[in-house]
Amino acid sequence: MADQVRNSVEVLAARLADAGSRIRPILEELLPRGRQDFLSDAVWHHLDTGGKLIRPAICVLTCERLGGRAENALYFAAAVELMHNMLLIHDDVEDGDTIRRDRETVWVKYGPANAINVGDYLLGVAYRAILRSPVGENVTVRLVRAFTEAFETTCRGQALDLNCRAREDLTVGDYLEMVTLKTGRYLALGMVGGGIIAGLDPIALSPIEALGESMGAAFQIRDDMIDLTAGKGRGGVTGNDIREGKPSILYAHAVSAAGPAERRDLVRIMRKPRQETTDADVAWVRGLYDRLGSLEFARAEADRLVERAFETIERIPVEDKGFFRRLTRYMVSRTK
Numbered sequence: 236m237a238d239q240v241r242n243s244v245e246v247l248a249a250r251l252a253d254a255g256s257r258i259r260p261i262l263e264e265l266l267p268r269g270r271q272d273f274l275s276d277a278v279w280h281h282l283d284t285g286g287k288l289i290r291p292a293i294c295v296l297t298c299e300r301l302g303g304r305a306e307n308a309l310y311f312a313a314a315v316e317l318m319h320n321m322l323l324i325h326d327d328v329e330d331g332d333t334i335r336r337d338r339e340t341v342w343v344k345y346g347p348a349n350a351i352n353v354g355d356y357l358l359g360v361a362y363r364a365i366l367r368s369p370v371g372e373n374v375t376v377r378l379v380r381a382f383t384e385a386f387e388t389t390c391r392g393q394a395l396d397l398n399c400r401a402r403e404d405l406t407v408g409d410y411l412e413m414v415t416l417k418t419g420r421y422l423a424l425g426m427v428g429g430g431i432i433a434g435l436d437p438i439a440l441s442p443i444e445a446l447g448e449s450m451g452a453a454f455q456i457r458d459d460m461i462d463l464t465a466g467k468g469r470g471g472v473t474g475n476d477i478r479e480g481k482p483s484i485l486y487a488h489a490v491s492a493a494g495p496a497e498r499r500d501l502v503r504i505m506r507k508p509r510q511e512t513t514d515a516d517v518a519w520v521r522g523l524y525d526r527l528g529s530l531e532f533a534r535a536e537a538d539r540l541v542e543r544a545f546e547t548i549e550r551i552p553v554e555d556k557g558f559f560r561r562l563t564r565y566m567v568s569r570t571k
């Protein structure tokens with residue numbers, strides 16, 4: 236059974252890669268290389284870092300699975316990828332991250348002001364991509380509405396992320412609210428757009444949006460855990476969430492479970508400026524997470540969310556629900 240699951244996920248990964256390859260020409264069309272406009276070079280410095288194009292690929296495959304035509308979804312899928320990269324560029328500025336996918340971040344190479352402007356530009360191009368979708372006006376309006384709502388919701392989640400850092404009274408409930416806003420609707424956007432293009436009405440789309448909330452939260456928990464390894468493309472640096480004081484599920488669990496003295500030391504380290512946080516500080520926090528069972532708690536919470544996702548999949552109006560199960564497993568089992 237384990238081999239069957241692994242093989243089915245590997246097949247899905249290959250299909251996602253194939254669908255993602257169909258998005259690259261659209262990006263090249265929307266963002267011509269070599270323009271002397273103080274945008275093109277920075278855009279492709281970032282896009283050429285090797286992103287997997289998973290989010291737009293999900294859009295294309297979902298549209299197919301729900302009975303739509305894949306070619307009708309390509310421009311909306313490209314818009315999803317553009318918003319994703321806009322958010323990454325801005326996120327690097329906000330977090331002070333200097334490496335993205337083992338390359339200098341845009342703000343480091345071109346300066347923070349240019350990075351902000353490049354991100355804004357990508358958002359504008361994303362809306363232009365949606366308007367190029369070969370669908371009727373009513374469908375286009377629904378796509379613009381879904382895209383705008385996802386973007387707004389993600390910004391609300393990011394506001395919580397930025398302003399809950401090193402908060403002494405952060406709870407796991409607070410964390411789950413934050414990641415549902417920041418990651419859930421955003422991760423579901425490709426599936427929702429694919430469903431709209433395939434002709435699903437708002438009621439039929441509801442379980443897909445709910446699936447995104449569960450899948451997105453589980454995905455973010457996995458991301459929190461990966462941050463303690465060398466697998467995030469940050470030049471081998473681990474513990475970035477600790478250095479940034481970010482409200483991860485590990486921190487939310489530990490700050491609630493720790494005794495007064497350990498809680499005080501944990502908060503003190505998390506509140507240090509990034510450049511003052513030492514490797515010894517990161518090691519101490521990692522040790523605390525180990526002692527308190529924070530990693531085991533995170534794994535159990537991710538498993539709970541996956542089970543909820545599987546329950547939600549049963550409500551999606553498609554006969555073959557295996558695609559969505561495989562997709563959920565794939566998204567929450569990644570290692571980098």
